[in-house]
Amino acid sequence: EILLTQSPGTLSLSPGERATLSCRASQAVIANLLAWYQQKPGQAPRLLISRASSRATGIPDRFSGSGSGTDFTLTIDSLEPEDFAVYYCQQYGTSFWTFGQGTSVEV
Amino acid sequence: QVQLAQSRSELEKPGASVKVSCKASGYTFTSHVINWVRQAPGQGLEFMGWINPMTGDPTYAQGFRGRFVFSLDTSVSTAYLQISSLKAEDTAVYYCARGASTAGLLEYWGQGTLVTVSS
Numbered sequence: 001e002i003l004l005t006q007s008p009g010t011l012s013l014s015p016g017e018r019a020t021l022s023c024r025a026s027q028a029v030i031a032n033l034l035a036w037y038q039q040k041p042g043q044a045p046r047l048l049i050s051r052a053s054s055r056a057t058g059i060p061d062r063f064s065g066s067g068s069g070t071d072f073t074l075t076i077d078s079l080e081p082e083d084f085a086v087y088y089c090q091q092y093g094t095s096f097w098t099f100g101q102g103t104s105v106e107v
Numbered sequence: 108q109v110q111l112a113q114s115r116s117e118l119e120k121p122g123a124s125v126k127v128s129c130k131a132s133g134y135t136f137t138s139h140v141i142n143w144v145r146q147a148p149g150q151g152l153e154f155m156g157w158i159n160p161m162t163g164d165p166t167y168a169q170g171f172r173g174r175f176v177f178s179l180d181t182s183v184s185t186a187y188l189q190i191s192s193l194k195a196e197d198t199a200v201y202y203c204a205r206g207a208s209t210a211g212l213l214e215y216w217g218q219g220t221l222v223t224v225s226s
Binding site (some may be wrong): 001012035037043044045046047050052056058074088090092093094095097100101102 | 140142150151153154156166168169202204207209210211212213214216218219
């Protein structure tokens, strides 16, 4: 099983600032099949990024993903108030899919 | 548009069983895998497994073999999760999520069903 470690656990920022979230895998993620999801309190997760860097439909371009192999990054340029949430990375290249433990982006 | 509508919250006693439903609409039900994900209170996401609506074959992640059963009724485009011999630690929100063309990419999610196990 591929373990995903996200850092930091909590990121305290203000609106307008840039958020940089990290996801490190215990082994290389096949074909960079790494996704990012956003979850707000009381809501289901929402897909943001697939294949490490492809934005999902309707996702604003302030969200960007990068990385390959074992190290991946989600960047949120100029945080909007609605971006304060928990973010999870997930690998889906090797069965069984696994999630990171999440990074909370808070004010 | 694609929608996954889950059944409402359940309160069950330890040892009982519960069945959560996930009704799909807006696409051809048999064309995409349905995944199940658990989220315990205040915790992260945990992948449980998937079921292939084309074949009916379920696949269970470690930790979800035995008391957890995935099933389908393709006539009503609905997937089910049944949990038997409920324990307090099964208390969680259970999500269904449709796989994309790559099965493990969770493109669309149900709203979640809270299962509470308490005496």
